[in-house]
Amino acid sequence: MLVPLTRQKFEQLIPRIATGDQYRYVWGKFSDFLRRLLASVVAVVVVLLLRWLLGEGFGGLLLPFGVVGGFYWLWGPVLWASLRNAQYRKYKYSGFFRGRILDVYISEELIGREETVNNKGELVYVDNLERRLNVEVGDETGFSIQVQVPLRRSHKGIARRQVAEMIVLSNRADLSNITKVTDIYIPSRDIWVSDYPFLQRDVFVEVSNRIRRDRLESEEESPRTPRRPPQRKEPPQLPRQDREW
Known part of the structure; x- marks a missing residue:
């Protein structure tokens, strides 16, 4: 699910001046x-x-x-x-994206190399490795993106198929070309996956809850149609919401 955001709401999510978490x-x-x-x-x-x-x-x-x-x-x-x-x-358009975790795994990445001297007086190089968490998030339309962040204890509860939410950025009004993504939020575990905390997290959770409530209300208000015999199945597509927040 992809819901376009107004510029005003986007600027609330990513403020101009640094927040306390960013500081x-x-x-x-x-x-x-x-x-x-x-x-x-x-x-x-x-x-x-x-x-x-x-x-x-x-x-x-x-x-x-x-x-x-x-x-x-x-x-x-x-x-x-x-x-x-x-x-x-600087990106002109943004949207609230909700998908699922397609894959999650841990890797070791080289973050630096130091020079030192061993017991024999020889110059040796020591690689500094950091364990990182790799999370791939996607939806039924085929869109997917992978995010890599330093591994933390709070990431322990992350697993495949969990719902994941984020803000996506683009210079196209229809959000057909996603250029950047922000922190990933996993609401079922209240876990954030990020390196630098781009988002005002309390504002993001408020937006997430509001969109979830509106979607449930729209489903309850829509008339129920009688069941029909199964037809030829079409590839599932996740609709893009036209309403902006």
Whole structure:
């Protein structure tokens, strides 16, 4: 099932400014914090050096740059997370997609290589491998997409045939060419499959519940037709909803 979303709802799902979850993700590890802190120190030193070279008269002009640069360690994650959001917000059209998990498996991926010296004094290379979860989601129309994310404990309950939901992005109004997808949500287990948390998750769950209720109401209101003898079976197709949310 594919339901087009209005631009207003899409911008609620992927905000312009970083959310708390996105900020925490980009904050990273302690080493990432140290790199930002070093950049802040360098910025302050540069501003002080310019003030010394240009004279006291430029102190008021350079002060804002010193403050902004000195606090880069704090506001840097907001900038980088917002830039990530902008990469997805540039797409003109979006839709709510509901399918099923076709396949799920674990793999090991090379994420880096380090140089070290062994006991014999020889230079050796050590591969850094990371276990990743691979999830393929599709529907009865034949559309499918595979997502790979770092493996986490919360992924333990994921299995084939479970209902999976996500937001799909396209530059075509009919969503015939899907370019990007966001986090995968498995409502039966309340599990999110993602690396970077693109979505406002509470807004997404609200949209999911609303679409599910509307679909049930439409099925209840539709008149029941008497059963007929079975005819030649056509390939099943998952209809695209014309109503936007």
